[in-house]
Amino acid sequence: MTSNTTILRWGLYGILILFALFYLLPLFVMLTTSLKSLEEIRTGSLLALPRGLTFQPWIEAWSSACAGTQCEGLRPFFWNSVLMAVPAVMISTIVGALNGYVFAQWRFPGANLFFAAILFGCFIPFQVVLMPMARMLGLMGLAGTIPGLIFVHVIYGIGFTTLFFRNYYVTIPQELVRAAKVDGAGFFRIFWSIFLPISLPIITVSVIWQFTQIWNDFLFGVSFSGPGSQPVTVALNNIVNSTTGVKAYNVDMAAAIIAALPTLLVYVVAGKYFIRGLTAGSVKG
Amino acid sequence: MEWLERNVPKLVLAPSFVAILIFVYGFIAWTAWVSLTRSKLMPRYELDGFGQYTRLFASPRWDVAMNNLYIFGALFIIISMLIGLMLAIFLDQKIRAEGVLRTIYLYPMALSLIVTGTAWKWILNPGLGIQEMVRGWGFESFAFDWLIRPEMAIYTIVIAAVWQASGFVMALFLAGLRSVDTEIIRAAQVDGIPTRRIYSAIIIPTMAPIFLSAFIVLAHLAIKAFDLVIALTNGGPGYATDLPATYMYAMAFSRGDLGQAAASAMIMMMVIFAIVVPYLYSELRPRRDQ
Numbered sequence: 001m002t003s004n005t006t007i008l009r010w011g012l013y014g015i016l017i018l019f020a021l022f023y024l025l026p027l028f029v030m031l032t033t034s035l036k037s038l039e040e041i042r043t044g045s046l047l048a049l050p051r052g053l054t055f056q057p058w059i060e061a062w063s064s065a066c067a068g069t070q071c072e073g074l075r076p077f078f079w080n081s082v083l084m085a086v087p088a089v090m091i092s093t094i095v096g097a098l099n100g101y102v103f104a105q106w107r108f109p110g111a112n113l114f115f116a117a118i119l120f121g122c123f124i125p126f127q128v129v130l131m132p133m134a135r136m137l138g139l140m141g142l143a144g145t146i147p148g149l150i151f152v153h154v155i156y157g158i159g160f161t162t163l164f165f166r167n168y169y170v171t172i173p174q175e176l177v178r179a180a181k182v183d184g185a186g187f188f189r190i191f192w193s194i195f196l197p198i199s200l201p202i203i204t205v206s207v208i209w210q211f212t213q214i215w216n217d218f219l220f221g222v223s224f225s226g227p228g229s230q231p232v233t234v235a236l237n238n239i240v241n242s243t244t245g246v247k248a249y250n251v252d253m254a255a256a257i258i259a260a261l262p263t264l265l266v267y268v269v270a271g272k273y274f275i276r277g278l279t280a281g282s283v284k285g
Numbered sequence: 286m287e288w289l290e291r292n293v294p295k296l297v298l299a300p301s302f303v304a305i306l307i308f309v310y311g312f313i314a315w316t317a318w319v320s321l322t323r324s325k326l327m328p329r330y331e332l333d334g335f336g337q338y339t340r341l342f343a344s345p346r347w348d349v350a351m352n353n354l355y356i357f358g359a360l361f362i363i364i365s366m367l368i369g370l371m372l373a374i375f376l377d378q379k380i381r382a383e384g385v386l387r388t389i390y391l392y393p394m395a396l397s398l399i400v401t402g403t404a405w406k407w408i409l410n411p412g413l414g415i416q417e418m419v420r421g422w423g424f425e426s427f428a429f430d431w432l433i434r435p436e437m438a439i440y441t442i443v444i445a446a447v448w449q450a451s452g453f454v455m456a457l458f459l460a461g462l463r464s465v466d467t468e469i470i471r472a473a474q475v476d477g478i479p480t481r482r483i484y485s486a487i488i489i490p491t492m493a494p495i496f497l498s499a500f501i502v503l504a505h506l507a508i509k510a511f512d513l514v515i516a517l518t519n520g521g522p523g524y525a526t527d528l529p530a531t532y533m534y535a536m537a538f539s540r541g542d543l544g545q546a547a548a549s550a551m552i553m554m555m556v557i558f559a560i561v562v563p564y565l566y567s568e569l570r571p572r573r574d575q
Contacts, residue, residue, distance in 0.1 A: 012375055019372060020389045023452060026404040027392075033407065046408065046418040098297050106294035114302060116565075121309040123561045125509050127533045127550040129312040131319070131543060135328075136308075155308045158301055187293040216397035218512040219530075223538065233399045237516055240403050249407060256403040260396050267395035271388060274395060275456055 034058060034254035041249055057250035061258055065251050067238035070227070074255050077235035081215055081262075084146050084231055088153035089210040095154070096161020096206055097199065101191055103162065104169035105177050115166065122159040129156075130223055137224055144226025152224060153214045160213075161206045164277070168202040169195060201273070208270055209277035212263050232259045313554070320547035328543055337548035347549065350527040353439050357528065358507040360443045361450070365503055366496070368447065369454025374484060376455070377462045387459070390452035398449065402516025405445040406432070435525035438518050442510070442526060445517055450506060454499050461495035462488060497564065504560050508553060529553045 029046060034057050036050040044051070063073040103115050133152060134143070142148030172195070180190045221231040230238075236259045240252045267274050289296075323333045341347050372390060376383055393401065408414050411430035419427040431437035465488050473483050511530035518526040520535070527535075529549055537546035 012378060012380070016372070016375055016380065016386055019368070020386055023389050023393060023448065026401070026408060026448065029408055030404050041413060045421050046414055095301060099301055102294045102298050108295060111298075114298065117310070118301070118305055119565060121305055123505065123557060123565070124309060124313065125530070125550065125553045125557055127509075127530055127546075128316050128554045129308065130533075130550070131328075131537055131546060132312040132315040133308070136312075155304055158304070162301070186290065187297075212395060216399075218397065218399050218515070219534075222515075223534075233397050233512070236397075236403065237399050240406070240516070241519070249413070252403060253407065256400045260400040263395045263397070264392065267392055268388075271391070275391065278394065278453060279457060279460060 030253045030257055034061075034250050034257060036250055038246065038248060038250060054250075057248065057254040058258075060248070060251045061239070061254035065239050065248070065255060066242045067230075067235045068242065074232060074235055074239070074258050077230050077232045078258065080146060080225075080229055081232040084149045084153070084229075085211055085214045088150045088157065088214050089207055091150070092154045092157035092161050092210050093203060093206045095158050096163075097165045097196075097203070098191070099158065099162040100165025100167075100169050101195055103166040105172070105174060105195075106187070115162075118159050118162055121156075122163065126156065126219055130219075134223060144224070144229055146229045148224055149220060149229065149231070152220050153210075153217070156220075157210050157213065160209060164202055164206045164209070165199075168199070172198075201276075204270060204273045205277045208266055208273050211266060212274065212277075215263050235259075316547045316550055319543055320551045322544060324543040324547070326541040326543070337544040338552075341545060341548045341552070344545075346524050346527060347529075347532055349524055350529050350532040350549075353526060353528050354508065356439055357443055357446070357510065358504065360440070361446045361507050362500060362503045364443070364447045365451040365454050366499060368451040369499065370458050372451075372455040373458035373462055376459055387456070390455050392452070393449045394453045396449070398512035399516045401445055401449050402513045405441065405448070406517050409441050409444075432518065433522060435522045438522060438526045442514060442517055445513055446506075446510065449513075450503065454503070457495055457499050457502075458492070461492040465491050501561060501564050505557060508557050529556075 032048070032050055033041060033046075035053050035055070036044065037052065037054050037056075040051060061073055062075050064071055065073045067074075067077070099118075103111060137143045137148045137152070140148075140151075142151060176194060177190055180194060185193070215231075216233060217231070218233045218237070221234045222237075225231060225234060236255050239255050318330065318332075319328050320337050321332050321334065322329050323331070323336065376386060380386065409429070409432045411417070411428075411433060414429075416427060416429040419429070431441045469487060470483060473487060478486075509530060510528050511534065514520060514526055514528055514531050520527045520531045529552065533546050533549040533553065536542045536549060
């Protein structure tokens with residue numbers, strides 16, 4: 001009996017580790033490939049460790065790889081993504097916090113209907129707004145610009161951020177707000193001194209969720225950016241599909257890792273909050 | 286002043302209200318309208334009935350895209366759920382290093398699908414990837430060239446998508462397993478009911494809502510799948526791996542056929558709503574326990 005359960009436990013660990021290897025495989029292959037010379041890639045095996053370490057592919061991926069006709073590496077696009085993501089994350093989180101605060105604590109007739117309308121908006125396939133948004137950005141003079149992308153990400157991000165904050169604030173007893181009102185505190189005062197101080201966890205969730213979404217976005221990036229405003233995901237795809245010169249797989253892999261690093265870093269540092277964001281929309285109660 | 290005080294909450298919501306009204310619902314209406322016109326390169330606003338939809342359903346390329354969606358969607362959802370459930374149950378057996386394993390299973394979800402597609406494109410490319418590696422081990426006739434075979438390429442997208450999302454399903458299910466009332470489980474254990482029966486008869490049935498959530502999230506991901514296809518196969522070979530999202534994009538931005546783009550976007554939205562609306566309705570219905 002005991003030996004039976006021991007075998008079972010070994011099997012259990014075996015399967016769990018096998019899957020861990022499956023999930024790690026692409027990262028391992030990306031990393032090792034990015035450190036090999038093209039010569040070694042051509043003659044060696046996919047899973048082999050690099051024999052002679054070279055960092056040249058990383059340097060090229062960062063500063064000289066060609067995305068289409070532009071050969072400046074990922075660097076300018078990486079900064080485009082930063083310039084796009086930081087304001088978009090901040091604005092959508094602030095708007096979401098205030099919206100969620102109203103929906104949770106300052107209900108008014110029709111608020112529920114509006115909340116449902118917002119929730120509904122979280123689920124639409126963006127294809128359905130792509131064309132009118134392209135025209136609208138043109139009319140607003142924001143076509144192909146980073147502010148245009150910020151605008152789009154804020155608009156389609158506030159659904160989720162509102163949901164996060166609303167579900168968080170709804171657990172706070174309404175008596176608290178009522179008591180504060182009796183004491184003469186107003187809307188913003190109550191938000192500032194009661195709600196904001198306890199909001200750090202949900203702000204973290206919202207910031208991480210929005211950052212991951214916006215950094216990883218490709219659809220809006222490819223539809224609404226111009227040559228000077230492409231985010232890093234679009235540039236990565238262009239580098240990989242660039243047809244000029246020899247196919248530099250090692251540079252492609254280095255570029256892919258560079259593009260993935262910020263969100264990967266966020267995941268490693270604050271994985272708990274990342275998971276909360278992921279599950280917030282789907283598991284409730 | 287008092288009016289202002291009373292209406293602050295509404296004023297705070299007003300910008301979002303206007304934005305959602307215009308950029309979500311107004312834009313949907315625009316797309317719906319255009320899908321009923323003869324718009325080509327430029328939008329035209331004279332209504333023309335359901336001609337675009339007739340053309341869409343008669344288009345072989347759309348046919349391929351919808352077929353791919355069925356294949357991809359079904360396999361992606363089923364395999365991700367199975368792997369996710371298995372890993373969750375296994376991880377729930379007081380496993381040492383659970384935290385590390387969980388972190389490893391879930392990290393792909395933090396990556397851009399473009400990164401995922403780029404990595405798998407390299408691994409699956411027949412010239413230097415897995416196929417070549419296994420041949421190097423002495424199996425000269427080993428073939429794994431799905432990426433370049435029109436009838437098999439869609440399965441490479443399934444592989445990459447499952448890799449990306451199954452860890453997330455694991456996390457959902459694990460949270461579900463942990464939320465089952467431990468009293469009931471202990472009582473069953475005391476009664477000598479075998480673990481397998483406890484899972485199949487008690488734990489998994491109580492997790493029904495989580496299965497539904499996982500299904501909704503995965504179905505939603507499947508219907509919207511765009512980035513991964515672009516990065517992994519770019520819809521090819523030919524248009525063998527087109528999905529509705531890539532079809533719509535091609536029509537809108539490279540073929541200059543706004544009418545077709547609008548009609549396909551509307552179909553995508555209807556498919557999603559057919560799945561999501563009953564779910565949202567049940568979620569939003571006021572519950573007795575709240």
